[in-house]
Amino acid sequence: MLTILFAARPDRWDAYEAPLKRAIAATGLTDFRVVTEAAPEEVDYIVYAPNSDVQDFSIFPNLKAILNLWAGVETIVGNTTITVPLCRMVDTGLREGMREWVTGHVLRHHLGMDAQIKGTPGLWDPRIPPLARNRTVAILGLGELGTACAETLLALGFTVTGWSRSPKSIPGVSCFHGPDGLTECLSAAEIVVLLLPNTPATENTLNARTLAAMPRGAFVINPGRGPLIDDDALLAALDSGQIAHATLDVFRVEPLPADHPYWHHPQVTVTPHIASETRPETAAEVIAENIRRSESGEPLLHLVDRSAGY
Structure with missing residues (x-):
């Protein structure tokens, strides 16, 4: 019998127990159990x-793979006791949620909606926004989530560019890579969306130098890390007007401390890490498929490159 250990916070078990059992059974596997406790030598998957x-x-001793519930693996990828495949979570619910959140905030800034939402009563100021085709949006990070967002914005008519550490190709998107490519990508980006993984190489991707490379009055949206x-550097760029507004969903310390300057800055929108969330029903399907693949000798999906950190 396959033993699948669910190792997460206790409150997550109630949400995942039924979807996991349904999804694994739907693959055709019958001799399995999903548990929160087991003797270590009995565990096949975590x-x-x-x-x-x-x-x-x-x-x-008999572990075959670790199936992560989160898209991010930065806090586990360096664990030296891991000697089996590690898979990150990429599921349709996570992808759809991120696409919707990013699209909403891109359109908000593109259309200048804050001017009306926060407007002064009696002030009639009919500023007409440009069409989407005349607005360049840059996606930094062209993985599953970044690609989904890029494709959606492209379908809405935006001029979409993208940057990644290694070369990528997405139809209709001008893709850049490497240090020089980052500067080139940012130079025309009126709205920048950050969807990079958190690694030593990506820390402070937006800094004083790269923020200065953007057009004056650009917008920053960070649902990544x-x-x-x-x-x-971002606060200084906001104060100087180099960056018009920053919409931030993720922070170095979470919850964001009550005394952090972001809370009180008039050109910052704070959202409480809600851009996207792993949904039990869709996540269970990804986990079940990887267990099926492993048992059938097929390649695992979303395998982490531990040397790259994601």
């Missing part, structure tokens, strides 16, 4: 959240 109490994987931005 469905894992990095905030779990499980941190030492060397105690599981807090450390992608040098906070002091």
